Amino acid sequence: MITFDSVTKTYPDGTTAVDTLDLTIEEGSFTAFVGPSGCGKTTSMRMINRMIEPTSGTVSVGGNDVSTVNPVTLRRGIGYVIQNAGLMPHQRIVDNVATVPVLQGVSRKQARNDAIGLLERVGLDPGLANRFPAQLSGGQQQRVGVARALAADPAILLMDEPFSAVDPVVREDLQNEMLRLQGELRKTIVFVTHDIDEAVKLADRIAIFGSGGRLHQFDTPERLLAAPADDFVSGFVGRDRGYRLLQFSSGSDIVLDPLTPITESGIDALDLGPDEWRLVLVDGRPFGWVDADGVRAHAGGAGIYDSCSAGGSLFVEGGTLRQALDAALSSPSGLGVVVDSGGTVTGGVRAADVLGVIERERKSAR
Numbered sequence: 001m002i003t004f005d006s007v008t009k010t011y012p013d014g015t016t017a018v019d020t021l022d023l024t025i026e027e028g029s030f031t032a033f034v035g036p037s038g039c040g041k042t043t044s045m046r047m048i049n050r051m052i053e054p055t056s057g058t059v060s061v062g063g064n065d066v067s068t069v070n071p072v073t074l075r076r077g078i079g080y081v082i083q084n085a086g087l088m089p090h091q092r093i094v095d096n097v098a099t100v101p102v103l104q105g106v107s108r109k110q111a112r113n114d115a116i117g118l119l120e121r122v123g124l125d126p127g128l129a130n131r132f133p134a135q136l137s138g139g140q141q142q143r144v145g146v147a148r149a150l151a152a153d154p155a156i157l158l159m160d161e162p163f164s165a166v167d168p169v170v171r172e173d174l175q176n177e178m179l180r181l182q183g184e185l186r187k188t189i190v191f192v193t194h195d196i197d198e199a200v201k202l203a204d205r206i207a208i209f210g211s212g213g214r215l216h217q218f219d220t221p222e223r224l225l226a227a228p229a230d231d232f233v234s235g236f237v238g239r240d241r242g243y244r245l246l247q248f249s250s251g252s253d254i255v256l257d258p259l260t261p262i263t264e265s266g267i268d269a270l271d272l273g274p275d276e277w278r279l280v281l282v283d284g285r286p287f288g289w290v291d292a293d294g295v296r297a298h299a300g301g302a303g304i305y306d307s308c309s310a311g312g313s314l315f316v317e318g319g320t321l322r323q324a325l326d327a328a329l330s331s332p333s334g335l336g337v338v339v340d341s342g343g344t345v346t347g348g349v350r351a352a353d354v355l356g357v358i359e360r361e362r363k364s365a366r
């Protein structure tokens with residue numbers, strides 16, 4: 001457990017970076033520090049491993065006031081990952097990862113063996129072990145940074161904007177990897193980011209900081225989106241917070257629309273009006289949608305690929321309201337395809353059905 005008890009940090013020039021922070025971070029949780037630039041996220045994080053000392057108040061790790069613990073001993077139990085990975089440019093990847101265990105007395109051979117295992121663990125090809133950092137992509141370097149931080153098997157991992165320098169696709173890969181890793185490792189992770197979507201995706205708890213280093217809200221992602229504590233938080237989580245919130249709401253209360261799919265052999269007999277669509281199945285699975293133009297094309301000899309429009313995402317029963325809405329909005333007919341866990345079509349869902357559930361939930365919450 002990490003606790004901040006009335007912690008303030010004022011730099012010598014008079015800037016208050018963190019203002020009377022009270023916060024408890026549970027063991028094994030993933031906590032994100034989020035907020036605009038300069039609101040004290042990094043300063044707060046660095047007070048955990050004594051890279052920065054508070055002006056007043058107490059930071060404790062596992063019940064011990066960190067100001068009483070030798071910084072070297074303290075940092076042995078705290079991994080640290082930064083933007084751009086911060087790797088040693090003249091050391092091979094394997095040695096970048098093995099350095100800390102070797103300093104701690106593990107034999108070089110053992111530490112290198114362990115390092116290879118860690119590279120695999122963070123999703124890297126161990127064949128990269130003998131390269132130098134500059135011979136890796138930004139995303140790969142970032143994975144090495146995570147492997148290096150994990151090498152001493154610390155209970156706590158501090159991550160300061162670790163994924164902000166990589167492109168959005170790689171960033172999503174790294175986020176997914178992080179979720180998988182945390183599922184296996186259950187470290188206590190503190191993660192600084194500017195990006196509320198990243199925080200909502202990764203964290204169990206989010207701390208929203210504002211100017212002057214003031215903590216505005218510390219809550220689960222669901223509560224933060226559903227009940228922002230003040231105007232600053234609601235402004236920060238954004239106007240589309242309602243949409244984000246849908247990913248936490250079950251779609252099991254949706255009343256499905258009837259959907260009567262056909263197979264290719266039924267296309268020619270269809271008599272569709274304007275804006276009318278029918279779902280076509282191939283091998284019992286949703287293939288695409290056909291409208292009057294498609295029926296004409298098919299009757300004229302076009303194949304099924306040329307007669308149908310692609311179907312959009314499917315909503316698997318038991319999924320979230322966001323998945324239901326995505327299915328409805330991505331379907332050319334406006335009717336999202338609902339399937340059971342075996343992939344059999346069980347009905348349709350419209351955006352209005354999703355909004356109906358939200359409206360009912362809103363009324364019952366009043």
Ligand SMILES: Nc1ncnc2c1ncn2[C@@H]1O[C@H](COP(=O)(O)OP(=O)(O)OP(=O)(O)O)[C@@H](O)[C@H]1O
Pocket residue numbers: 011012013015016017035036037038039040041042043044194
């Ligand atoms: N060594 C320092 N001396 C004086 N002021 C500092 C120092 N380090 C940080 N600050 C100031 O303290 C405030 C908080 O900085 P901090 O880096 O903790 O914010 P942050 O939320 O992590 O910002 P960013 O997202 O831009 O990294 C800022 O106003 C910053 O300019």
